[in-house]
Amino acid sequence: MSVLTIEGVWKNFHGHSVLRGIDLEVESHEVVSLIGASGSGKSTLLRCVNLLETVDDGAIHLDGEEITDPRVNVDQVRKRLGIVFQSFNLFPHMTVLDNITLAPRQVHGVARAQAEEQARELLARFGLAEKAKAYPDQLSGGQQQRVAIIRALATQPRLMLLDEVTSALDPELVVEVLGIIRELKESGMTMILTTHEMGFCRDISDVVCFLDGGVLVEKGPPEQIFTSPEHPRTQEFLRSVLESGRF
Amino acid sequence: MSEWVKSERQVERERVRRSRARRSASIATASTIVFIVLVVWGITSSPGWPRVRETFFDGEQFVAALPDVLEGFLLNIRIFLISEVLILAIGLLVALARGIRTPAFFPIRALATLYTDVFRGVPTILVIYLIGFGLPALKLQGIPSDKATLGIIALTLSYGAYVAEVFRSGIESVHPSQVAAARSLGLSHLKTMRFVVVPQATRRVVPPLLNDFVSLQKDTALVATIGPLEALRQAQMHTFNTFDYTPYLAAALIFILLTIPMARLTDHLAARTRRRRGA
Numbered sequence: 274m275s276v277l278t279i280e281g282v283w284k285n286f287h288g289h290s291v292l293r294g295i296d297l298e299v300e301s302h303e304v305v306s307l308i309g310a311s312g313s314g315k316s317t318l319l320r321c322v323n324l325l326e327t328v329d330d331g332a333i334h335l336d337g338e339e340i341t342d343p344r345v346n347v348d349q350v351r352k353r354l355g356i357v358f359q360s361f362n363l364f365p366h367m368t369v370l371d372n373i374t375l376a377p378r379q380v381h382g383v384a385r386a387q388a389e390e391q392a393r394e395l396l397a398r399f400g401l402a403e404k405a406k407a408y409p410d411q412l413s414g415g416q417q418q419r420v421a422i423i424r425a426l427a428t429q430p431r432l433m434l435l436d437e438v439t440s441a442l443d444p445e446l447v448v449e450v451l452g453i454i455r456e457l458k459e460s461g462m463t464m465i466l467t468t469h470e471m472g473f474c475r476d477i478s479d480v481v482c483f484l485d486g487g488v489l490v491e492k493g494p495p496e497q498i499f500t501s502p503e504h505p506r507t508q509e510f511l512r513s514v515l516e517s518g519r520f
Numbered sequence: 521m522s523e524w525v526k527s528e529r530q531v532e533r534e535r536v537r538r539s540r541a542r543r544s545a546s547i548a549t550a551s552t553i554v555f556i557v558l559v560v561w562g563i564t565s566s567p568g569w570p571r572v573r574e575t576f577f578d579g580e581q582f583v584a585a586l587p588d589v590l591e592g593f594l595l596n597i598r599i600f601l602i603s604e605v606l607i608l609a610i611g612l613l614v615a616l617a618r619g620i621r622t623p624a625f626f627p628i629r630a631l632a633t634l635y636t637d638v639f640r641g642v643p644t645i646l647v648i649y650l651i652g653f654g655l656p657a658l659k660l661q662g663i664p665s666d667k668a669t670l671g672i673i674a675l676t677l678s679y680g681a682y683v684a685e686v687f688r689s690g691i692e693s694v695h696p697s698q699v700a701a702a703r704s705l706g707l708s709h710l711k712t713m714r715f716v717v718v719p720q721a722t723r724r725v726v727p728p729l730l731n732d733f734v735s736l737q738k739d740t741a742l743v744a745t746i747g748p749l750e751a752l753r754q755a756q757m758h759t760f761n762t763f764d765y766t767p768y769l770a771a772a773l774i775f776i777l778l779t780i781p782m783a784r785l786t787d788h789l790a791a792r793t794r795r796r797r798g799a
Contacts, residue, residue: 323704352706362701366719375715376705428705 274337275300276432276463277322282331284317284487291317293487294331299432299465304458306474306495307467309484310510315467318484319434322465323356336431352380355425359437361417363409363424369396370405373424381428388427395423399453415446419453426457433457435466439473451477471514475499483507578766585758585767592754593774596740599672599750603740604733606676611683616713618688632684639681645742648674652746668750671743679736686728690721727790734782738775751775 277299284292292314299305307315320326322333324340324347333341340350363372373395374388383391396402399419409417418438425433435454439447451473457464458477468474474481474495481498483491483506491504502508563569617625617632639647651674656665664670694717702712744752751774755767 325700325704347703348706348708351704354704356704358697358701360697362697364698364701364716364720366723375702376707379711379715380706424705 276303276336277465278334279318279322280332280334282318282321282333283329284314284321284326285329291487292321292328295484295487295489297482297489297492299463301463302461303479304464304466304477305480305482306478307465307482307484308469308471308474308510313484314487315484316436319356319436319465319467322432323354323434324350348380352428353431354434355428355430355432356434357418357421357425357436357438359440361409361414361421361441363417363421365409368406368408369401369412369420372409372420373427376424376428392423392427395426399423399456400449413446414442415449418442418446418450422450422453422457426462431463433462433464435464435468437467437469439468439470471499471511483510485510575763575765576769578764581758581762581764581766582770585755585770588754588758589751589767589770589774592749592751593771595668595748595750596737596775597778599668599675599740599743600733600737603672603675603679604736606672607679607683607736608729610676610680611687612718614680614684615687615691616718618684619691619713621709636681636684639678640685642678644675644678644739645745647678648742648746650674651677652743667746667748668743671740671746671748675736675739675743679732679739682732683729686725686732687721690725691717693724694720724793727786727793730782730786730789734779734786737779737782741771741775 275298277297279295279297282292282295283290291312295314295318297305307318309315317326321328328341331341332339335350335353339345363369364375367375370389370392373392374383374385377383377388377391378385393402393405396405399422401416401419401423404412404416404420409420412420418441422435422438438454439450442450447470451470454464454466454473455477466474476495478495480492481495482489483498483502483504485506491498491502491507498507499511502511614632614635617628618636620629648671652667652670655663655670655673664673691713698716698720699712702716703709707715740750741752744750744756747753749757751771752768755771758767759765
């Protein structure tokens with residue numbers, strides 16, 4: 274059974290449709306990338322999956338359960354999802370360790386000692402062991418984003434949502450964040466990510482989806498999408514990406 | 521890399537800066553002295569000055585009244601400290617209540633809104649009268665009859681409404697992305713408030729809160745109107761006997777001595793917050 278099923282999802286903002294009937298399935302251990310211009314609806318789709326936005330039509334199922342049902346407890350759904358934002362959104366008044374252990378302790382009922390041990394293991398694994406007691410503003414952007422990923426990871430989510438996690442970073446810091454995502458893929462994490470890093474996207478994705486104006490225009494394995502896209506809009510988008518030197 | 525040796529040009533530049541700084545300092549001193557002399561001359565040459573000096577600046581009266589006024593001031597401090605704690609608690613609770621979106625708690629939210637609307641609108645001195653005289657008149661059991669306690673209740677009600685608004689603006693100033701991050705980790709609304717929003721909001725509202733407390737310090741004197749023997753009331757009693765107003769001056773000085781350090785602390789904290797944001 275697929276981890277996530279999106280069926281005919283619509284989302285309107287102020288009378289303008291941002292998502293226009295999106296269908297998508299994500300299988301276990303699969304990495305699905307959403308690409309497309311700004312405003313194509315990629316981020317909105319992630320926010321809908323996370324229930325930060327309510328859908329205006331259609332349905333989203335997580336492990337077979339319809340999470341867009343208004344009777345569903347959103348906190349219970351979010352417990353099973355991890356999301357990482359473009360702007361990190363770490364809690365500035367907490368140390369790295371507290372940022373990571375907050376949800377395990379307060380949502381999942383893990384004892385502090387155990388939560389901290391687990392957090393330190395994750396920090397060590399991603400080369401941030403000595404930053405446990407630092408505050409977010411003492412870290413570089415790349416380090417902050419890695420902490421944000423670890424924070425999302427600490428609750429052992431069923432599905433990770435990564436929303437343009439490298440867009441706010443200097444090029445040399447992008448590498449370290451992409452490294453962590455590669456590791457996640459190798460460990461078998463199921464992920465949906467939006468990105469502008471086409472080389473990375475091609476490398477890591479099992480499925481690439483091209484969105485345009487709220488419509489999922491084309492979907493397929495990366496080799497197909499990047500070498501022989503069928504739809505003229507996809508071809509046009511990839512050509513402009515190539516010309517801007519971002520490939 | 522070679523060591524930095526200060527160049528001739530830099531040495532000269534620093535010399536000019538120092539001499540300019542010295543000049544600014546002397547100009548500031550001179551103009552301050554001229555200003556003070558003018559003000560003192562203006563006041564002392566006014567036609568009523570001899571009379572004012574007699575009734576407001578009587579050294580003997582000052583010394584005579586000071587112990588009583590000081591003793592009364594201890595009550596002001598007590599009223600201030602107790603109401604401050606209560607105000608913080610009520611202010612935060614009311615601010616949180618106004619943010620509740622659960623339908624079952626609608627009455628609480630409505631009540632909180634009504635409370636801030638009413639008590640921010642009514643002058644503090646009226647609240648003190650109403651509580652000080654009205655509450656005991658109900659003759660309900662358990663209502664305190666001690667005037668100082670009634671004063672504390674009145675000040676708490678009045679200032680609680682202001683402080684609630686300060687807390688609310690602090691809560692609203694925390695960026696929505698912080699709430700989004702907390703909620704998407706699975707934290708409930710209440711836990712998001714408790715662990716993420718309120719701690720950040722509180723830090724931001726410390727300077728405006730201290731400002732309210734400077735104002736509360738002096739407003740403890742309003743409680744004098746319902747009778748307890750605090751500083752202003754003590755001064756008043758002295759003036760009744762002698763028709764000399766120097767005790768008022770003594771009370772004013774004592775109030776200033778306490779509020780000035782508090783005001784400087786507020787400035788200091790505000791400046792620190794600004795520096796941090798700039799950094």
